[in-house]
Amino acid sequence: xxxxxxxxxxxxxxxxxxxxxxxxxxxxxxxxxxxxxxxxxxxxxxxxxxxxxxxxxxxxxxxxxxxxxxxxxxxxxxxxxxxxxxxxxxxxxxxxxxxxxxxxxxxxxxxxxxxxxxxxxxxxxxxxxxxxxxxxxxxxxxxxxxxxxxxxxxxxxxxxxxxxxxxxxxxxxxxxxxxxxxxxxxxxxxxxxxxxxxxxxxxxxxxxxxxxxxxxxxxxxxxxxxxxxxxxxxxxxxxxxxxxxxxxxxxxxxxxxxxxxxxxxxxxxxxxxxxxxxxxxxxxxxxxxxxxxxxxxxxxxxxxxxxxxxxxxxxxxxxxxxxxxxxxxxxxxxxxxxxxxxxxxxxxxxxxxxxxxxxxxxxxxxxxxxxxxxxxxxxxxxxxxxxxxxxxxxxxxxxxxxxxxxxxxxxxxxxxxxxxxxxxxxxxxxxxxxxxxxxxxxxxxxxxxxxxxxxxxxxxxxxxxxxxxxxxxxxxxxx
Amino acid sequence: xxxxxxxxxxxxxxxxxxxxxxxxxxxxxxxxxxxxxxxxxxxxxxxxxxxxxxxxxxxxxxxxxxxxxxxxxxxxxxxxxxxxxxxxxxxxxxxxxxxxxxxxxxxxxxxxxxxxxxxxxxxxxxxxxxxxxxxxxxxxxxxxxxxxxxxxxxxxxxxxxxxxxxxxxxxxxxxxxxxxxxxxxxxxxxxxxxxxxxxxxxxxxxxxxxxxxxxxxxxxxxxxxxxxxxxxxxxxxxxxxxxxxxxxxxxxxxxxxxxxxxxxxxxxxxxxxxxxxxxxxxxxxxxxxxxxxxxxxxxxxxxxxxxxxxxxxxxxxxxxxxxxxxxxxxxxxxxxxxxxxxxxxxxxxxxxxxxxxxxxxxxxxxxxxxxxxxxxxxxxxxxxxxxxxxxxxxxxxxxxxxxxxxxxxxxxxxxxxxxxxxxxxxxxxxxxxxxxxxxxxxxxxxxxxxxxxxxxxxxxxxxxxxxxxxxxxxxxxxx
Numbered sequence: 001x002x003x004x005x006x007x008x009x010x011x012x013x014x015x016x017x018x019x020x021x022x023x024x025x026x027x028x029x030x031x032x033x034x035x036x037x038x039x040x041x042x043x044x045x046x047x048x049x050x051x052x053x054x055x056x057x058x059x060x061x062x063x064x065x066x067x068x069x070x071x072x073x074x075x076x077x078x079x080x081x082x083x084x085x086x087x088x089x090x091x092x093x094x095x096x097x098x099x100x101x102x103x104x105x106x107x108x109x110x111x112x113x114x115x116x117x118x119x120x121x122x123x124x125x126x127x128x129x130x131x132x133x134x135x136x137x138x139x140x141x142x143x144x145x146x147x148x149x150x151x152x153x154x155x156x157x158x159x160x161x162x163x164x165x166x167x168x169x170x171x172x173x174x175x176x177x178x179x180x181x182x183x184x185x186x187x188x189x190x191x192x193x194x195x196x197x198x199x200x201x202x203x204x205x206x207x208x209x210x211x212x213x214x215x216x217x218x219x220x221x222x223x224x225x226x227x228x229x230x231x232x233x234x235x236x237x238x239x240x241x242x243x244x245x246x247x248x249x250x251x252x253x254x255x256x257x258x259x260x261x262x263x264x265x266x267x268x269x270x271x272x273x274x275x276x277x278x279x280x281x282x283x284x285x286x287x288x289x290x291x292x293x294x295x296x297x298x299x300x301x302x303x304x305x306x307x308x309x310x311x312x313x314x315x316x317x318x319x320x321x322x323x324x325x326x327x328x329x330x331x332x333x334x335x336x337x338x339x340x341x342x343x344x345x346x347x348x349x350x351x352x353x354x355x356x357x358x359x360x361x362x363x364x365x366x367x368x369x370x371x372x373x374x375x376x377x378x379x380x381x382x383x384x385x386x387x388x389x390x391x392x393x394x395x396x397x398x399x400x401x402x403x404x405x406x407x408x409x410x411x412x413x414x415x416x417x418x419x420x421x422x423x424x425x426x427x428x429x430x431x432x433x434x435x436x437x438x439x440x441x442x443x444x445x446x447x448x449x450x451x452x453x454x455x456x457x458x459x460x461x462x463x464x465x466x467x468x469x470x471x472x473x474x475x476x477x478x479x
Numbered sequence: 480x481x482x483x484x485x486x487x488x489x490x491x492x493x494x495x496x497x498x499x500x501x502x503x504x505x506x507x508x509x510x511x512x513x514x515x516x517x518x519x520x521x522x523x524x525x526x527x528x529x530x531x532x533x534x535x536x537x538x539x540x541x542x543x544x545x546x547x548x549x550x551x552x553x554x555x556x557x558x559x560x561x562x563x564x565x566x567x568x569x570x571x572x573x574x575x576x577x578x579x580x581x582x583x584x585x586x587x588x589x590x591x592x593x594x595x596x597x598x599x600x601x602x603x604x605x606x607x608x609x610x611x612x613x614x615x616x617x618x619x620x621x622x623x624x625x626x627x628x629x630x631x632x633x634x635x636x637x638x639x640x641x642x643x644x645x646x647x648x649x650x651x652x653x654x655x656x657x658x659x660x661x662x663x664x665x666x667x668x669x670x671x672x673x674x675x676x677x678x679x680x681x682x683x684x685x686x687x688x689x690x691x692x693x694x695x696x697x698x699x700x701x702x703x704x705x706x707x708x709x710x711x712x713x714x715x716x717x718x719x720x721x722x723x724x725x726x727x728x729x730x731x732x733x734x735x736x737x738x739x740x741x742x743x744x745x746x747x748x749x750x751x752x753x754x755x756x757x758x759x760x761x762x763x764x765x766x767x768x769x770x771x772x773x774x775x776x777x778x779x780x781x782x783x784x785x786x787x788x789x790x791x792x793x794x795x796x797x798x799x800x801x802x803x804x805x806x807x808x809x810x811x812x813x814x815x816x817x818x819x820x821x822x823x824x825x826x827x828x829x830x831x832x833x834x835x836x837x838x839x840x841x842x843x844x845x846x847x848x849x850x851x852x853x854x855x856x857x858x859x860x861x862x863x864x865x866x867x868x869x870x871x872x873x874x875x876x877x878x879x880x881x882x883x884x885x886x887x888x889x890x891x892x893x894x895x896x897x898x899x900x901x902x903x904x905x906x907x908x909x910x911x912x913x914x915x916x917x918x919x920x921x922x923x924x925x926x927x928x929x930x931x932x933x934x935x936x937x938x939x940x941x942x943x944x945x946x947x948x949x950x951x952x953x954x955x956x957x958x
Contacts, residue, residue: 031598032598033548033551033552033594038598041543041545044546064520066517066518066520070515070587070620073511089577089578091575092573092575094573095575097633099567108587115512139617
């Protein structure tokens with residue numbers, strides 16, 4: 001741990017609490033480059049587990065990884081009109097290379113459509129080459145002015161899927177499939193309940209016909225967009241002339257999608273599960289699912305306790321993996337307890353001389369501090385059960401909180417009250433007018449997070465304009 | 480496969496052959512950004528297997544991954560005098576961000592010492608924080624003028640280890656340990672025999688006290704530097720004021736190492752094992768260890784053969800992993816054979832109706848075209864044996880070739896003849912003079928690859944200057 005001082009409680013200053021967690025649990029740190037964070041080993045381990053879980057899902061759905069250039073010639077970015085308009089203000093520009101001014105400046109990729117499509121154009125000749133299902137793990141640069149660790153940084157890590165299809169229907173199916181993959185990952189690995197839905201036209205990805213998102217609720221009632229999946233139609237195919245010969249001999253432009261999830265979601269993980277004592281991690285995304293803390297007072301005890309601790313860890317690893325024995329000499333057990341608590345390790349296993357004599361250990365859960373005594377021979381099943389309970393508890397708690405802080409609001413006064421007060425998700429009618437959406441944002445800071453895919457059929461009146469609405473959308477203030 | 484036309488044979492034009500393999504087996508392609516390649520899925524799969532194998536070894540030796548910024552403020556690069564001198568000519572410079580000129584330009588990292596050390600300085604307070612053993616997987620930009628896929632590209636992927644130690648001895652031990660990790664990986668995974676040694680002072684990494692390398696020999700007798708490991712002494716610690724409190728209370732600068740391996744080694748893999756029919760991959764680095772090609776003439780046969788092929792693959796996967804069934808409808812078996820041959824799949828498993836009737840399959844090895852008929856029930860052990868044989872054959876063939884093309888040379892005439900002729904590794908005496916090293920390079924194109932760690936004790940006379948020499952070094956022309 002960087003420092004011993006207590007965290008600012010959530011109730012006092014949510015933002016200071018968040019920054020405290022990031023720093024104290026050594027997830028990330030500031031760097032001398034404005035807006036760029038350093039992802040420290042404890043934070044990077046979360047990213048690695050995310051990568052494994054996502055990459056497995058991408059491969060199971062037929063995708064292959066590739067790697068495209070970091071740099072995009074400036075003229076390429078300009079080929080899709082909406083695209084350049086969306087990204088131009090956030091661009092970092094390389095103007096000199098090898099000591100010379102470049103003839104054409106290079107943009108550091110803010111997303112890769114404008115470099116991937118001219119390249120994929122060469123890979124695709126006929127319908128036999130389709131679908132082409134590519135994913136890239138990469139770093140991305142967007143010149144953000146106000147930055148916060150994980151949530152918004154000048155450089156961030158992500159994956160970006162880019163796929164080409166022979167028909168519009170297949171592209172839409174892919175967009176939906178990948179949103180499903182993200183929702184499954186968010187809910188079952190990260191324990192983050194999410195609302196799936198479509199962005200309003202004004203909030204779509206620059207160059208997309210449709211943008212789907214999953215939105216998670218943080219403990220302060222704000223929303224965080226955890227992933228996006230876009231139907232790009234033939235926009236990029238036309239801009240970069242990506243065509244294929246169909247089975248009937250016609251040439252047509254391909255239909256494309258792109259979809260991404262980034263290090264940003266680690267911010268959601270922190271703000272959903274953690275408490276005033278530090279980070280809380282769901283077991284499936286925890287670098288160390290359990291830490292065994294051996295307790296001793298003298299060298300004889302140390303030898304005995306450590307031997308049992310190491311044996312226990314070795315027994316547990318084949319089925320559980322990621323079990324750590326904290327055998328450090330210089331720290332006392334109490335110090336170790338609070339370190340692992342701050343770092344969010346789901347289960348602490350305590351084992352001391354008295355436990356040894358009784359042939360037992362104590363399991364302590366991080367999230368609710370429940371303790372139980374378990375016979376040595378029964379640690380494996382007990383730990384398994386406990387990890388399952390923790391993973392489930394965290395998801396259920398987040399879901400309960402979201403339900404408690406989700407409202408159906410039909411009056412503008414109630415709407416204003418909610419967002420001047422405790423916040424949350426407001427399911428409201430909206431007339432579909434861009435200007436109304438903007439006005440609501442100006443007046444309350446709340447934006448339409450998405451138009452839920454599973455919303456009920458219900459017409460009504462727009463919460464702001466009073467005009468007819470085809471159904472409810474989700475408003476929230478957002479990160 | 481991109482095209483059907485045959486490769487230029489190695490004997491005719493080694494360089495055209497190399498480019499042909501890269502293109503035909505779809506490992507990489509050109510991009511619209513000068514000097515930047517695209518790593519295509521078949522090439523990226525090799526990188527992913529490299530990452531897994533290396534990352535496991537790094538973690539087993541106590542290292543953790545982290546991620547540091549892509550950008551380095553220009554002034555930081557200048558803090559270590561040798562370092563900036565070495566990298567200044569290769570720099571890509573970001574001068575504009577978010578539409579504005581930056582107060583200080585940012586360098587796109589050509590290596591990360593100059594951004595990692597100012598950050599690690601904050602993580603290290605006392606000897607208890609040491610050793611600090613960090614690795615980063617990242618993209619790197621060096622403004623190279625002449626580029627070739629994998630071998631030299633403007634942007635490339637690598638890992639870079641950066642470690643801090645309490646003593647010089649520990650840093651040197653780490654440098655040696657990581658060279659050993661690289662040599663083990665190169666030899667046992669990539670089947671590349673390597674010569675371990677130290678660079679001459681003139682060829683050290685900019686800012687290092689000592690640079691160790693592993694050098695592999697390509698089929699044309701040229702050398703390729705496959706990895707480096709540096710002892711940085713206290714140079715960077717002093718430039719960036721990285722100090723720690725020792726056990727006795729003194730403050731001292733840390734002792735540092737760095738070490739890296741990049742996508743460049745994929746070039747070595749290609750140029751060591753491949754032949755005039757295409758890529759040859761050692762099984763341990765092959766995305767598909769074996770491809771099952773089912774053969775049928777009508778739909779009845781197709782159903783029967785495919786069923787057995789899929790069952791066989793399912794049986795093999797738990798123990799062998801990475802077994803592919805090529806069930807494509809539109810290609811004939813012969814076409815599939817040559818595709819997988821070009822792509823370097825170690826073993827092809829043929830299974831047709833007659834095989835089915837006889838309860839057998841045919842295994843065909845890629846590298847020596849040996850075929851064997853195997854009973855269905857015995858495919859698993861036979862394949863295991865075959866994969867072991869292939870991995871070993873490739874290593875032994877490369878080792879034999881290196882031995883055949885390695886010479887102890889004591890006369891300048893013989894030296895000139897060798898490098899005007901067929902080339903190879905020349906173990907020669909060298910007086911230790913920088914100028915002599917440069918002159919040899921000017922006259923023959925050969926450089927000192929390294930001073931082998933395991934060279935015999937043997938004094939002699941410099942092959943060029945005739946002055947006394949403390950021992951033999953390895954000369955070669957190099958990629």
